[in-house]
Amino acid sequence: MSLSEFLHMGGYAPYVWPxxxxxxxxxxxxxxxxxxxxxxxxxxxxxxxxxxEASR
Amino acid sequence: xxxxxxxxxxxxxxxxxxxxxxVALALRAFNSNLMFFYSPTQVVAGEPPxxxxxxxxxxxxKGSIQRPGGGMTVRFALTDNRNTITVQYTGILxxxxxxxxxxxxxxxxxxxxxxxADEVLAKHDENYMPPEVAGILKKPKGMRTxx
Amino acid sequence: MMNFLHRLASPPHFYRISGRLLPWLGxxxxxxxxxxxxxxxxxxxxxxxxxxxxxIMYIHVPSAWMxxxxxxxxxxxxxxxxxxxxxxxxxxxxxxxxxxxxxxxxALVTGSLWGKPMWGTWWVWDARLTSELILLFLYxxxxxxxxxxxxxxxxxRAVAILALVGVVNIPIIHYSVxxxxxxxxxxxxxxxxxxxIATSMLIPLLIMxxxxxxxxxxxxxxxxxxxxxxxxxxxxxxxxxxxEEEA
Numbered sequence: 457m458s459l460s461e462f463l464h465m466g467g468y469a470p471y472v473w474p475x476x477x478x479x480x481x482x483x484x485x486x487x488x489x490x491x492x493x494x495x496x497x498x499x500x501x502x503x504x505x506x507x508x509e510a511s512r
Numbered sequence: 513x514x515x516x517x518x519x520x521x522x523x524x525x526x527x528x529x530x531x532x533x534x535v536a537l538a539l540r541a542f543n544s545n546l547m548f549f550y551s552p553t554q555v556v557a558g559e560p561p562x563x564x565x566x567x568x569x570x571x572x573x574k575g576s577i578q579r580p581g582g583g584m585t586v587r588f589a590l591t592d593n594r595n596t597i598t599v600q601y602t603g604i605l606x607x608x609x610x611x612x613x614x615x616x617x618x619x620x621x622x623x624x625x626x627x628x629a630d631e632v633l634a635k636h637d638e639n640y641m642p643p644e645v646a647g648i649l650k651k652p653k654g655m656r657t658x659x
Numbered sequence: 660m661m662n663f664l665h666r667l668a669s670p671p672h673f674y675r676i677s678g679r680l681l682p683w684l685g686x687x688x689x690x691x692x693x694x695x696x697x698x699x700x701x702x703x704x705x706x707x708x709x710x711x712x713x714x715i716m717y718i719h720v721p722s723a724w725m726x727x728x729x730x731x732x733x734x735x736x737x738x739x740x741x742x743x744x745x746x747x748x749x750x751x752x753x754x755x756x757x758x759x760x761x762x763x764x765x766a767l768v769t770g771s772l773w774g775k776p777m778w779g780t781w782w783v784w785d786a787r788l789t790s791e792l793i794l795l796f797l798y799x800x801x802x803x804x805x806x807x808x809x810x811x812x813x814x815x816r817a818v819a820i821l822a823l824v825g826v827v828n829i830p831i832i833h834y835s836v837x838x839x840x841x842x843x844x845x846x847x848x849x850x851x852x853x854x855x856i857a858t859s860m861l862i863p864l865l866i867m868x869x870x871x872x873x874x875x876x877x878x879x880x881x882x883x884x885x886x887x888x889x890x891x892x893x894x895x896x897x898x899x900x901x902x903e904e905e906a
Contacts, residue, residue, distance in 0.1 A: 462700075462701070465711040465712075465714070466705055466710040466711035466712070467710070467711075468710060468711045468712035468714075468776055471712055471715065471772045471773065471775060471776050472711060472712060472714050472715055472772075474772055475715045475718050475719070475768070475769040475772045475773070476700075476718060478765065478768055478769070479718045479722070479765050479769065482761050482764065482765055483761070483874060486757070486758060486761050486878050487877070487878055487881060490878070490881040490882045490884075490885045491881060493885050494881070494884060494885045494888065497885065497888050497889055497892070498888070498901070501888070501892055501897060501898075501901055502901050502905070505898055505901055505902065
């Protein structure tokens with residue numbers, strides 16, 4: 457099977473690939489949002505911790 | 513378990529039970545509205561409202577597909593293995609439309625008993641298999657797919 | 660065992676253990692995902708009637724299963740919230756909702772993309788599709804309700820009640836194709852009388868289902884860690900943990 461044949465999906469490419477694409481997008485977004493928030497929260501806490509140490 | 517917890521568990525149980533009973537009663541009452549389509553037998557018996565738009569579901573009878581005029585109009589027989597009605601439709605058919613396939617048609621019943629559809633949807637079955645297997649299974653007449 | 664559970668439920672331990680667990684879970688998920696995609700998109704043969712369009716199944720079916728499974732987890736956690744008032748259960752119930760909503764959304768969208776070429780329509784109001792849409796609204800209701808109530812412990816209890824009331828929808832979704840005439844076909848994998856799907860098509864489906872299960876676990880752990888850190892920002896263990904990492 458050639459690559460173009462594979463991508464063609466027997467004529468159903470306009471339905472198959474968007475399904476996989478949307479799934480990838482939604483699943484990736486669901487991990488990216490909490491990961492980014494966690495980084496932000498940790499950075500904020502670390503800054504606060506340093507300030508407290510400096511003022512001590 | 514403490515008495516307080518037991519009481520809360522009972523309350524939650526009662527709540528779910530109550531909602532469950534209410535929903536079950538509601539579903540029973542609206543049962544006919546939840547049916548997506550009528551069967552040809554129900555249509556022959558005159559169950560669907562006269563002159564109204566409704567759906568019929570069944571299997572396309574093998575060898576019954578005709579194209580009078582050779583255009584976009586098709587006529588075929590639809591069966592539930594007990595009764596059969598004639599369906600007429602003009603337009604594009606879904607990829608899965610073929611003889612022996614389950615379909616659902618939406619339209620009106622003409623006085624002469626022909627169901628004139630303005631929408632035909634294909635209903636696919638729950639079997640998934642490679643074409644070669646399907647070919648082998650089809651050979652012995654009357655045998656169902658699978659053991 | 661109980662001792663272990665209690666230790667696990669304490670925020671510092673939970674944070675530490677989940678942090679150590681996540682890379683392994685991520686690796687297992689990636690492996691299963693690749694295997695499932697290769698199996699589903701390449702190795703599995705096209706269907707005898709639906710051709711290659713049936714490959715949407717490998718997203719659609721696991722997503723639909725997960726939408727039901729996560730709801731049951733959420734409702735189970737809700738029961739624990741109402742009866743035993745355990746904080747970790749509150750977080751599990753609340754943070755399962757967005758993941759469950761995502762899978763419900765995926766099941767609906769991929770079903771639509773499958774329905775157009777096969778059935779001939781993007782959407783019909785049959786019992787299966789309608790009850791799955793109600794499930795999406797239940798998830799969104801849980802998310803909205805939790806955000807609308809200021810006191811988060813009260814909010815968790817309100818969410819638990821909504822989740823438990825919505826449980827009646829789960830058997831309706833599952834049996835809708837049996838109880839009523841629907842355009843959606845009947846169950847394939849959970850049938851006992853005869854195999855309705857070829858093995859070469861079934862195996863990628865089960866692998867994808869396992870991968871999606873792991874994904875739920877990963878996404879939930881990440882959200883729980885975030886929630887714990889935000890809630891306990893002023894606690895001693897958080898300061899210790901950060902100092903430890905700094906060193």
